[in-house]
Amino acid sequence: AQKITQTQPGMFVQEKEAVTLDCTYDTSDPSYGLFWYKQPSSGEMIFLIYQGSYDQQNATEGRYSLNFQKARKSANLVISASQLGDSAMYFCASHSLGKVTFGTGTKLQVIP
Amino acid sequence: SQTIHQWPATLVQPVGSPLSLECTVEGTSNPNLYWYRQAAGRGLQLLFYSVGIGQISSEVPQNLSASRPQDRQFILSSKKLLLSDSGFYLCAWSVYDLGAAGMNNEQFFGPGTRLTVL
Numbered sequence: 001a002q003k004i005t006q007t008q009p010g011m012f013v014q015e016k017e018a019v020t021l022d023c024t025y026d027t028s029d030p031s032y033g034l035f036w037y038k039q040p041s042s043g044e045m046i047f048l049i050y051q052g053s054y055d056q057q058n059a060t061e062g063r064y065s066l067n068f069q070k071a072r073k074s075a076n077l078v079i080s081a082s083q084l085g086d087s088a089m090y091f092c093a094s095h096s097l098g099k100v101t102f103g104t105g106t107k108l109q110v111i112p
Numbered sequence: 113s114q115t116i117h118q119w120p121a122t123l124v125q126p127v128g129s130p131l132s133l134e135c136t137v138e139g140t141s142n143p144n145l146y147w148y149r150q151a152a153g154r155g156l157q158l159l160f161y162s163v164g165i166g167q168i169s170s171e172v173p174q175n176l177s178a179s180r181p182q183d184r185q186f187i188l189s190s191k192k193l194l195l196s197d198s199g200f201y202l203c204a205w206s207v208y209d210l211g212a213a214g215m216n217n218e219q220f221f222g223p224g225t226r227l228t229v230l
Contacts (some may be wrong), residue, residue: 004155035218043200045156045221091155099171100146100219102156 002027002094004103011108013082020067021077021106023092032096034075036066039089039105048090051075082110114139118203118222125229131176131190133225135203138184143205145186146219147178150200162186198229 003026013019025034036048051059051066059066067076079086087110092103115138125131137143144163148156158171160178168178175194179187186203204219 043224045202045204047218047220050218100158104155
């Protein structure tokens, strides 16, 4: 069974500052993928970044980077230079052998 | 480019009534397809996924069912809705991957259907 834990129900960050959203996972499968999605108030789910369990380097996509610590089973999302448009719900998810598990999400609010 | 459509966008149904939500994908062939439900203030729960026509895997027992009559069409149904079926239903697709059912591929989500059961 897989489990995703996001311990921060809400976060505030000052505009232009960096913020880290926490995610820990628990899976017994040796191969898995870790994803982060953004959900604005409109409800759509937007893919942000992906990390494979065998990837040696941390994934980066523009202002997003994934701090992957396999031994600790953590996959934190780092957003650099926060913008007002970053205010949204953020979900961590794991995919493995057809099983998909989402965390409960973190609501990020960027303060001007 | 690929697009994914869902309809209706919102739906209000009485308890015990039937349900049919439709999802279609354009611009890709043989995608993996997924149905999720998001309860208010909660994360996403995978309900069904499909790696091909007529192939449906159910993740949780419930009074919902799914069908894939065509390659790029995924339908979520119920014969009798319950109050607990209220939520935000999202359809998603990913590049075909039979073995891992999308393990290495990001999912692209539709705009969602907000269902309220009264």
